[in-house]
Every structure is written in structure tokens, then in C-alpha cells.
Amino acid sequence: MSYCPKNNLLNLLRRGSKFFRKASNSAALTAAPTSTPGQATSSATGISSTLAMDDLHILKTRLCIIGSGPAAHTAAIYASRAELKPILLEGWMANGIAPGGQLTTTTDVENFPGFPDGINGIELMDRCRKQSLRFGTQILTETVNKVDFSTTPFKVFTDSKAVIADSIIVATGAVAKRLDFPGSGEGPGGFWNRGISACAVCDGAAPIFRNKPLAVIGGGDSAMEEATFLTKYGSIVYIIHRRDTFRASKIMQQRALTNPKIQVLWNSAIVGAYGDENTNNRVLGGLKVKNVLSGEVSDLKVSGLFFAIGHEPATKFLDGQLELDSGGYVVTRPGTTLTSVHGVFAAGDVQDKKYRQAVTAAGTGCMAALEAEHYLQEIGLQEGKTD
């Protein structure tokens, strides 16, 4: 169940909640799907009829793609153009994020190649979705809650459907962890996307941060890297950390600690964020920082706060059926999207903790589709094609 309390913050780490897909400015979203006659599809408009059924509705496909971000849609575009007739399960507010993935939580995307004037995150994903549909991808707005990769064909389950697939691409992404405190969310009184962000590489260059004091919260390599990166833009960068030592690697720590523009606030936690009076409180003006040892709360004037406390890949639903690394990311053979199960491929942030960019996700999405096509030919299900 999902809703937003009227006056304050969202709990941003909602899990497995079932919401409806975010409406957007593109007609393509409601012009949804791709139903083949005789198959009830769960689309933005058709969901009520299928939910009434008690039994699982079974669908068969050569390729099932789980995900809705740039990786999933690039895979869908390539796969559908290769006549694999893929089914894509985009999720119904899976992981607390609207279909389209993490890009739907940002506003302007300035660094995706091909858009010299930048593009709105939601609009970029709308276009990807439209492109997938154009070539025949069947998109279901349902969240996968269980999979069975123990035998072939593989099985993927949602609340109302079972998809039987000869090959799978897992592209469920990851979510940047965020903290919850007064002022950290969206809506009035919250400064998310108005000074608070979870990605320095994505947002650091924005004008509101230029030559202003900024803050990064975290203690790992990401935090060190993001803080160092931000010194290019900000006047000073504070690293706020709740303990008195970083867990980052020595070399990253050194780089950060010897940077004259970086100052560390040890044993500190953020207890609130407030607005900048000069802009009528429309953007972040400062933070209330509490010393966890003394309990003292002080003011820290910053124009930007970046969460660098880690990412969480969406792999719980796999229930251990794919090999994961210690952080929960799907292990893939380097340079490929091959996973520990033959016929299952992983693309995008769910298997990438290093780059985590839309364009690298799109790249691995394409790789996954090509590898899936190759696999299907191998097992003889692909109809004869000239290469």
C-alpha cells in the first residue's frame, strides 16, 4: 500500500509495495500494451480484470526481461528487433521506485549522450519505453515476487502471472540508500532534488552548488570519491560521518583528508535540513548536525547534501538463485552479462557497482540481449536467421 503523509517525509526505502505506475506527460504510457489477442495483459489500464482471477495466468516467451530502466529497455529494443518477442515486467512501484527506474527520481539528465539540452529523467524513460513497445515488446506492469531458475524453461512469478521463459535478463537495478530526517524527502518542506541528492557525479555540476559549501554523508570509498569530486564545484566540502574513522580504503581516505577543500565532521549525524531564506526556502540552505557523542546540535550552512552511504541492488526476490557478491550484486563474468545460471543474464546497476550510469546500463542491456539471442540460437529455439 502506498501513500504520502500530508506534511512530511517519505520513507524512501519502502520495499515490495504495490503502487500504480507514475503517470507522466507522455501519451505513450497509457497507450500501453501490446496485448496479443486472447492474452489478458496487465497494463496500466487492464489490471483490474486480471487481478480478479484466482489462478495464475500463464504466459510463455523466449525471453523475459525483469526491470524497467535503461538496461531493461535497451535489452527489450534489441531483443524485440531480433524477433525474440520479449515480455518485460516493469514492476508496479517495485522497490519503491516507479517504472523507469532511478532516472524517474531525478529531474534533468545532462550527461546522457544525444541530448545537448539535457532531458528530464522521466521523459527519457518514457521514450525508452515507447521504443520498446514500437518493436513489439510486451510490457506488463507487475512486480516479480518469485523466480525459479532451477530448471528450464525458467519461471518468473508475479501476483497474478507466471511467465515461462527460455531465457531471462535480470535488470532490476539498485537504489541509492537515503537517510530519513526532517527535510530529507520530497514535497513541501523536503529538499530532495532541491539541494539533496544521492549522486555527486550526476548532480554535482548543477548551478545551485557552484562555489557553495556542500556536504557529503558517508564513510566509505564512495563518500571519499564523491567528496573529492565535489571540490571541483563547491567552495568547501564537509564530510559528515557518524563514527571517528572511515571504513574507506587508505588511499581514498588520504586523498580526501589531504584535500584542502575538504573538512571532516566526525561523530556527526544529520538531524534536519532547512531552506535558504534568500530563495524563499525553495532550496537547501543548511543542515542541523548533531554530535553523537556530546549530543550537541549545530547549524551547518550548505547548499548541497549528497548521500554516499551505499547502494542496494534489487536482488532479494532472486532468493539466492543467482550468485551474488557480498554487496548483493549479481556476479557476472567480466566483460559479459553471463550469470551463474546458463541462460540467465544480468544488466545494469544490479550487476554494476562501479559505474552506475544510465549509459553504461544501456550498454550492458544491449550486451545481454545479444547474449540471450546467441544462447537461444545455441539451444535451437531461434528460428533460422541470416546473420
Place this chain on the structure above:
Amino acid sequence: MEGLGQQNKTRVVKVDSLESWDFYVTQAINQGTPIVIHFTAAWCIPSVAMNPFFEELASSFPDVLFLTVDVDEVKEAATKLEIKAMPTFVLMKNGAPVDKLVGANPEEIRKRIDGFVQSIRVHVA
């Protein structure tokens, strides 16, 4: 095959002021029309996500007045009906709320409206 979606004219009325709210509610009372209101906020994703579905419901129930109210735009209406979270769906008859549903749950809201409409039909008959 492209669906219908936003190519069709919308049956949902957007209430953007207190005057507009009073007008529609009064009119509905006079005509005996049941009302379903979607209290939403532009910044609340689950709420905005319900918009297309709300449109679909509006087409399915032509004898009901469907209103959408942004709680930041028409604060008084939200306060009057004690709206604490978005989306909240309120079913009203004769100017009085008869049911309230908080949260983005398409299946549930359809069920409630079905029941609402049935109960009205029974009374009229």
C-alpha cells in the same frame, strides 16, 4: 495496438479552487449525483500514478461525478474532509462522505466504487 489512454476526452474534473469545489458539490447534491474525489498532490508519486486509473474509472461509471483535488491548491477542501495522506479517495453522496480509502490500490478503489454505486441503485429502485 495502442490503447485509448489520453486520446479520449477526460471525464475527470479538476477542481482548482474552493469556489469550484463548492460549485461541483452543490450541483451534485441538487442532481443527486454520487461523487468520487481523488485527493492528490503533484509531488506525491503514488498519488500521481493513480491518475490514469482514475480516468479509466471515470469512463466506467458515467453516472458518477469524478473530481480530482490537489491538496496544496485547495487546502480548505482537504482540511474539511480531514485528508491526512495522498492519495485519499472519498466517496460522497448528498454532500456527505460515505467512504474513504487511503493509498494507491486500484483493485480496492474499484471494488469500493462498485459497491457504492450498487448501494445507490438499490435505494433508488
